[in-house]
Amino acid sequence: MNNNKAVENENMEKETALYLESQLKSDVGRYKIWNQRELLRNLPIQIIEKSPMICSACAIVEELSDDYNKADEYIARLKRLQILYRANSDKYEEIENYLRCMDIELAHRSTTDLFNKYKLLLEVLEKQNEYKLKPTITLNRPSLLNGARDNYKYASHLFTAKKPLKMMAEKLYQREGCMIFELAKAEALYQENKIAESLSLLSNLIPRLERMKNPELLFVALYLRYCILIVTGQLDSVYCMIDKMKNKLNELDAFYLIPNINAIRVWAAMLDCNYPLIKEWGKNHAPDESGEYCNLDRFQYFIKLRVYLLYGKHMLLVNLAGRMLHGLLQLERHAELCELYTILAMSYYNEKNEKQAFQYLTEALELCRKYKFYRIIANEGSRIYLLLRDYACAVIEDNTVIKLMQMSRTFGLFYPDYLKPKLYKTTTLTATEMDVLRLLCVERSNEEIGTYLDITTRTVKFHVSNIFRKLGVKNRRQAAKAAKKNGIV
Template sequence: MNNEIIYPRSEEEVLLILATAKKEGHLLEIIFDEFVKKPFSMPVLWGCRAYFYGLKKEELSAHPVLFTHLALLSAMDGDLSQAKAYVQFMGKTPRLVKMDTYDMMDICRIKTELVMPYISDAMFFRIVSFLIEENLVPVMGLTLSACRPSILNGFRDFTRYGKYLKKSKDEITEAACRLYGGSVGQKVYEIMLAEWYYQNNNCFEALILVTGTIPLIEQEKDMRCLFVALALQMKILLVNGQTKAARPLVEKIRKRIQITGWDELTSSLNAIECLGACYDGRLQDVERWLDEIAPDENKGIFMMDMYAWMVKVRCYIQTGKYMAAYVLTHQLIALLIPGRRYMDLCECYMLSAIIYYKMKNMEGMCEELSKAIALAKRCGYIRLLADTGNCMVQMLAIYQKEYEEDSFISEIKELAYSVGTYFPDYLKSPYEYYEPLTQMEEKVFRLMAQGLSNDDIARQLGKKTGTVKFHSCNIFRKLQVPTRQEAVERGREIGLL
């Protein structure tokens, strides 16, 4: 029997270890052992955050390396000011980084700063150069990549540098190999390039690159890179109508997670699977994910779970929960702006535009869509907008009445139309499956829902009772119900009330 411990440990296992240690009076020792001496995953650190927040100042002063963990937790919580404050407890990194003035605590600090979004890009590249020149690599637990559906994308957003990937292939590959160790950096580069190809609508080139990379990643047994590669392969197949080829990839990834113990990837995998249900219009599966599996924003926004949050907004839209979608989207926007997460911001502005569109606020829709298009045009996020399908086509038709059409918008519209032909039910809210009510029918329906009789509705609207009865009959027919009570129930189910 194989009793070998798999690292990183699961959250459940680490929580049990910490709870026992606290009871026995040696919590600090065990925290140090589990989170400094051994590999750990970001979701497990997040799950154990209460133990870190409970540490006393004198305990942290005795083990200042734990400030790095508190900084990571603050970044995961979207509080970059607090993250910066924790890092500065270990000192301040000068503009010119030199080894002769550095000790191990300084090294620990700058390795933490490497993934902190509050540092400038110039400082990021200076730190990378310093670590490589001084042979202080690989950096364990490094979470940097352009690929978004996984923990690999970390806190920094490099997607806006996609256009430099081919120009600077050798330099980027060498740096990535040194930072990650072994040949993993080569695979990171290839996955980033495949993501860039995909966003620029070079889907076939992206698919060739990622498909060729997968067997090599499997040999390296790097589960995080493999997850990103398989997830990207699945997305490319999915949005090009190849759903039968895409679905088995979910199970393939799930089996790999079970074998390797990389439970931290499960949340993103469940979200990817739910996104497939959104595209197919499988509302029961969408609602099940929302009710049973989706992360809960009321318990805090875990920034490393950004992919799942974006899927959750889509699920809220698809189930007619527009207010919940609006609140979550704007929570995310407030967290993303300080970290300069442009791709995620672009997606949030796009989702916000969809919410306004569904709520029939065309002015708000155009304003949010303008922000999304500006970012997409600047950074090359073509597929990000186009993959919205019919909803994007409909929004752009209204948007173009206010703004001039250009080649970029035309390309998005054409691609979105193509996606819409494959997935006509994607982002279609429940009420859209029924014939729309007229403005007068909506007024009658709202008063009907308040329990008013036909006579009362007629008096309030200044209409004849017969006219109200006529509109009521139309409401019953359109909602496919025989009675007032059932009409009201159906209206609440599908978000009309």
């Protein structure tokens, strides 16, 4: 009886292992690994130790949760498993393949000596010609230089060491390698504010990427084109583009990228002061930092930080920023640290805490000087411009600060109301004025409003005049537009 149960358990374990391996082989965005996290975490140790793929997947799950010690424990298990096999045997080489792949895949293990680790991985690939868990390029973020890891420290090499880098990319990613290299260059140029050069590269790349049907790379390219439209003041064009981006990714079955597409739409909504859309995303789609934290959602968390900034929710912003800060420091993600420090600086500035605001801005500026993160800071528009102006007077006014002031001022002129608090928060309408405004928005005349509310036409005119004054508008059409734009009605 016991023997039968043991056999049954063994068969069940084998079936579980086969199921997981089939899922993980086709996992591109790491969402399959993350969605199987409970099953992976509850697996008997004997299954984990028999499968290099499952052991690697367990390490990835812990990395995504910012638990780097647990991730390293699974790598130690892989190493112990490897020594059971004869050197140069097929099984030994297979595990060596996974170990080298994990040294790159796990960002906390690849903050130093990354190029050498790529070379070691290439040695294994030349022997085996394939590996089952390819290192991710973007980890679902719309960036190569700030994707699975922060590669901005190598951005200058894209122009000074083109040949070896391009060759390495082509060896690792075959026909996609050349486009990865060119797309990374386009990103670096954009960040340095060389917009025309970046757009020129993109114009050639996007049609080729569409034909290749690689959703991750296409997402990066389309997002970069979106950013260029934004910084050149072409907001009217972006909503249509976001819809096309979403449709293309759906066609490629890249469902795992859609949450980030929705977050991009919310950023556009903040530029356009579309408060109902922002509110709906925050309520129904934004990741919940009070639940289980996942690095796959980090791009969305940055959008959520801006939503908190918009609504003046300083403590919630600080709490989320603190949750993110540990992992960003551990992984040496300088671009996201620059972004986080900038947002914290703006929030403390809004709270009239100049000392703390200047401290975080100093941190952001140091990273900007070192890695040329100009667009990361300047794209915060008028809010960061006003802070930079005060900082220049009180602390220092060097070339970096002057350049950022010029860039953020231009951005602020395109989007003067970006990150401006909702109008109705500073505008108090009476209950009757709200009723009049609702009817005004559906184009009712003063006489019709008076009849419906049982008040005189003269009283209606009095309320309409007060509404115009409080909303800062001159006519009924402007009042209706302001009310809808700011979510008042």
